[in-house]
Amino acid sequence: MISITGHRRTEANPSDDIDNNKCDINSCGNYTLPIEFPFWIKTEGNNNRCGYQGFDIKCNNQNQPLLNLPESGVFVVKGIEYEEQQVMINDPEECLPRKIMLNRGFSLADSPFQLANGFMYRNYSFYNCPYEPESPVMISCLGSSTSNNVSYSVVAVLSSEPPQRLLNLSSCHFVTWGLAPVPSYIHEDYWTISDVDVQLQWNEPDCRYCLQHGGRCGLLQDSTNDHAACYDLPRQDQDLSRKARLGLTIGLGIPGFIGIIGLLCLLHHRKMRREQRQQSSRTETEFSIMNARHPQAALMGLDGPSIERYPKTEVGESGQLPRPNDTICSICLSEYRPKEVIRTITECEHYFHVDCIDGWLKMNATCPLCRKLPARS
Structure with a gap:
């Protein structure tokens, strides 16, 4: 599994016990300021894997959290905005x-x-x-x-x-x-x-995306360096089918001949869905096994510039596609239409709607069909 934070990419050992990297939120006595990653309270016997280099906090005899700046001395920490860093x-x-x-x-x-x-x-x-x-x-x-x-x-x-x-x-x-x-x-x-x-x-470690999406930021367990990873990130693939549901609702609400066309399209989509399920059954099984072994670590996706390097193509008026048989986006399960823009993953030549694949690649650095890791990740 690959954990990525900012521009760093490191492979995590599957045998690592990720629970060992889960650290409690601390504070200095009755001082209400929560101290969590990348900050950590430096005490004897405390787990130094719970903080990042240069973010160590000491508590004085007044239970105030103190931060030492090497060239300027010791200061009291009055507040921390973790999502804003x-x-x-x-x-x-x-x-x-x-x-x-x-x-x-x-x-x-x-x-x-x-x-x-x-x-x-x-x-x-x-x-x-x-x-x-x-x-x-x-x-x-x-x-x-x-x-x-x-x-x-x-x-x-x-x-x-x-x-x-x-x-x-x-x-x-x-x-x-x-x-x-x-x-x-x-x-x-x-x-x-x-x-x-x-x-x-x-700026480093960059945990903003992880925290804003409900994850927990921490050091990568098997790394001897200060490489950060995102853990416990909630799955957000439930929003990928909104376009299909919206299309179905509009199709059923249109009377007459247009409603009949919508019904025929729905039947066609169901047929293609069965074919897509058969094609991706093996990769989905592997992905489920991988998640079962590592339920807490999340595979970080690509950044915006990396995603934009993959080419985009506008479907012509004739509806001609690079692969004439691939007429369905396997993410939203909607048929490609003229003037729609698709993006191609050049390593495997699979293509999808731009909005669908961009949302996927932000969360997962692999092709949703073949699970190949793009070379640019």
Whole structure:
């Protein structure tokens, strides 16, 4: 069986015990944030196959989940959107400017994350200025300090702006500068909002399609590398016969001569269905045995660009087809009609309605008739 996540493809050993790869959803004590794949709580004796590299979480003595960014330090995880693959973080003391000053910036290097849409880097210069209680530009979470009987507060000014034009800095002292992640909607020349959660996103592992379709994402059981696979994906082949049911309903509702034609078409479809069942009985048996052995792992399909590489053909007015005897789409069991578009799997030269085969290939990387694996998968 082949498990595919993103652009990775790996063959799974049939003898693997997939249940060993089913991990519980954890949390840090009474902290309500659920921790699940690709994140995992790193503790002694915990199964490291339950998480992805760079997504390990530690719990502090306040039961807060902490995420370590190698170049920027430790942050509290405030929320995780698994289907959107986004995580919200903040400084444990909710004073991100202090962390930026100590680390001389914010960096996501050597981590699997990047800034999410809606956030951007801005370069700030930090100054120690005489304390003004009513000043709207000082960073409140840094408080104030006293030196030579003078109280000081910290001000962050955009490095690209001339400081003297923005603020009288003649009595201020430059401290440091650093890149800070801030929301794109903030256009002020000063950094004063210090308690906004920073939103990050990740691209690998890509579990969005799996989760959005009710599956469970996890590491491939027999792989020593971080290859992800989709498990427990519900079967969705029950929607493939909607066109046939709709066609039958319309045919029975049309009176007179058109109704008789519809009845004749239905009888013809039934005859072709019996022939298709005889032709595919062997492959369906093999597919059922494969599902019985591996009920939890799902065969991932092809992506959009791979599907579009297979040629499409429009049926002519005469209804002439590449194979004159193959007049029925074996997926929806409807007869090909003029002006309909069909797609051909070049490896086995079987063809189907474009909508039917595209939906099939998104879920299964094999031909529905001969079960051959297309070379492009």
